[in-house]
Amino acid sequence: MKARVTVTLKSGILDPQGKAIEGALKSLGVDGVASVRQGKVFDIELAATDKAKAEAALKAAADKLLANTVIENYRVEVLS
């Protein structure tokens, strides 16, 4: 079973890397970029075949390690 965990900074948290990327896009002449927030994507393969169990495991993984919930939000998706 394939899954994806997306970790993003909470709104209001300063994101200097996102700001730098935003500046670079503007200097490249990419039009209409209002703002950029960067984050992380984890593509995970699971042995489980039960969707609910897989989601529970992914949530545990995100809470325990993948995200720092002080500053980050995460989203869990089971892809197939």
Added chain:
Amino acid sequence: MKSAVLVFPGINRERDMARALKLASGNETAMVWHAETALPKGTDLVVVPGGFSYGDYLRCGAIAARAPVMDAVRDFAASGGLVLGVCNGFQILCESGLLPGVLMRNAGLKFVCRDVHMKVERSDTPFTRGYNAGQVIRVPVAHGEGNYEADEETLKRLEGDGRVLYRYCSAEGVVDEASNFNGAAHSIAGIVNERGNVLGMMPHPENHVEEIMGCTDGRGLFAGLVQQFEKAA
């Protein structure tokens, strides 16, 4: 004072720390591997040193914070034992939940490696008793992620309870934007937990303890800790 320095893969300041501790206490320092599940018997102080544990993968300190030895450190802290985290050690303590908040990328995005000044906010703690309140000391920093951030509520509590022990300042002791080189909230360089027995700080006092280093301003921290245990004994 019997100290234990934790060793994680990718840590690189553990020997500097052990040397500074020996210089201050006269005792050999135990080096404790991350896979250990217990601290040496009779440990007075646990130090989480600086470096780049696990290559700073995922988030600085995130993986080290989940190492087996950290459960022993949590128990040690819960029983009132003193814990000091420096640089990556501070990041590890935040990630492990022993300290609130988080160390974000420096506001200027650059890795900063130079001497800075910080003000000792109070002298009535085990981690600052070697200094006078208000004293300005010069210490080296070397980090890319030292920008301390926490939610408003947490910052208010830290300030209200006097838990900010060290704050970045100018050589004259003025806390201002110019001296806050990494953009930390409230110019925070070091904080303690609620109980006051766990300190995390970004600067490296262990690198300013001998004449040959060009400055000995870091000695006070270690001398103070040693005094703490002499007093207790």
